[in-house]
Amino acid sequence: MSLGTLYGNFRIRTWVPQAIIKKFGLDIKIIAPEDNEQQFAKDFPLKKVPGFLGPEGFKLTETMAVMYYLTKLIPDEEAKRELLGANAEEQAQVIRWLSFANSELLIELVNVFKPLLGMSPFIKPLFDAAVAKVDQITAVFEERLIEHTYLASEDITLADLFATTVFARGFQHCLGSEWRAAHPAITRWYNTVKASDYLEEFFVDFKPCDKPLQPPQNNKKKEAKKETKKEAKKPSAEKPKAAAEAEKPAEQPKKPKHPLELLGKASFPLEDWKRKYSNEDTRPVALPWFWEHYNPEEYSIWRVDFKYNDELTLCFMSNNQVGGFMERLSASVKYMFGCIVVYGEDRNNGIVGAVMLRGQDYVPAFDVAPDWTSYDYAKLDPSKEEDKEFINTMWAWDKPVVINGEPREISDGKVLK
Ligand SMILES: N[C@@H](CCC(=O)N[C@@H](CS)C(=O)NCC(=O)O)C(=O)O
Structure with missing residues (x-):
């Protein structure tokens, strides 16, 4: 009899549950919430x-x-017994380290890397406080691991497995090679636990960052420029304050207009198209409507290719990567429409898409997402049958996409609208 169903995906809080099911072959179905959002x-x-x-x-x-x-x-x-602890003391230590990793370390790491990824506003005092908290919390891990191989006992417990997945997110975004060199005990322990046959699979292509992500530059640059202009008229004593202000995007007097707003109103009814696309059958109805109304002078269409397909592992993780990218494009979405899909299968997949955007330059539309440089962009020419069919396939997902001459099944994807 089936023992149940686990909703799990690329999110680290689900890795250890998935690992236990897989390692011990438990009769439990693993479903990604994205695959059945309504039921979830x-x-x-x-x-x-x-x-x-x-x-x-x-x-x-x-x-x-x-x-x-x-x-x-x-x-x-x-x-x-090993995973849970052999006696009351060990069991309590397992719970202690699990809780510390879940409700202290993970929370503060998120407070550091979300603003760096552009997923939450970058507010310097809050960011600095979170960095200081991460330092304090990780010092407790380092102290334990200098003296002991593992966190709660002399074996790998749930606490080691879970805390390692939490550190993985930190190593991915904000705890770079310098930080790791300064924390040799955590780094040694992390490398041991991630190579265990519980977690190995999740780390196959996982690469820790070398340099941590840096605070978002766009706002700062624009603000710095503004301040430089203003400074010319100000007494020099005020300069340091002005520079300090430039560090605080949250206090900007007025949100600058999106550069694509300057192109003015287009005659192509983008919102109508988005509705058509959502409500009508794509290939037979929506796409003919689109080509009838499309105005290439107002909107250009771009092929978008993920640069690091070799690093992708499981399809659902690739699809979530696409979802994250689209979330980070939200400031531009009213000037854009498109689909980015995942083709192939687990451990042999790639990300490609076709995205239409206002104007003829892809940069102002995409550079709102901090990770926009992880993709290659090539302008498509819909007057060429080949490019038009590529766009149709990307937006309809009803046929395999040809990649390097080879037809590849589309396994998943997301719509930017
Ligand atoms: N306290 C919960 C937190 C669960 C949680 O926040 N899960 C995150 C992923 S790590 C999530 O599902 N986020 C999706 C969302 O908030 O929409 C736990 O420890 O399991």
């Missing part, structure tokens, strides 16, 4: 992962509870 919202109205559905209406949220329960289902008693 019905089962878990807060729409947070992980979520676990067991037999007879048994339902769990909270990653610590899910990890605990799944571990209890493992038939191998020895493995169970």
Whole structure:
């Protein structure tokens, strides 16, 4: 009899639950919430992962509870004892480190890397406070791991597995090689735990960053320029304050207009098109309408290729990467429409898309997303049958896409609208 269903995806809070199921071959189905959003919202109205559905209406949220329960289902008693701790002291330490990683380390790391990724506003005092908290919290890990191989006992426990996945996010975005060199015990422990046969699969193509992400430059540059102009008229004593102000995008007097706004109103009804695309059958109805109304002088269409397809692993993770990119493009979305899809299969997939945007330059539309340089952009010419068909396929996802001469099935994708 099936033991249940786990909602899990690329999010690190779901990695260890997935790892336990896979390593011990538990009869539990793993579903990405993205694959059945309606059902997920019905089962878990807060729409947070992980979520676990067991037999007879048994339902769990909270990653610590899910990890605990799944571990209890493992038939191998020895493995169970190792993961949970062999006695009350070890068990309590497992809970302690799990909680510390989940509710202290992860929260503060998110407060550091979200603003760096442009996923939340960059507010310097809050950012600096989060960096200081991460320093304090990680010092506690370093201190323990200087003296001991693992966190809670002399074996790998749930705490090591989970905390390693949390550090993975930190290493990915903001704890660069300099930081890791300054924390040799954490780095040694992380490398050991990630290579364990629990987590190995999740780290196959995972690369920690060398240099941490830097605070967003766009606002700062624009503000700095403005300030330089103003400074000419100001007494020099005010300069340091002006420079300090430039560091605070949250206090900008007026939000600058999006550069594409300056191109004026287009005659092509973008919003009508977005509605048509959402409501009509794409290939037979929406696309003929589009080509009838499209005005290449107002809008250009670009092929978008992810530069690092070799680093992609599981398709759902690639698709979430696309989703993240689109979220970060939100400031430009009213000047854009397009689809970016994932083609291929797990461990052999790529990301490609076709995106229409106002004007003839792709930069002002895309550079609102901090990771826009991770993609290559090539202008398409819809008067050429080949380019037009590429756009049709990208927007309809109904046929394989030809990549390097080879037809590849589209496995997933997202619409930018
Ligand atoms: N306290 C919960 C937090 C769960 C949580 O925030 N999950 C995140 C992913 S790590 C999520 O699902 N976020 C999606 C969203 O907020 O929409 C736990 O420890 O499991």
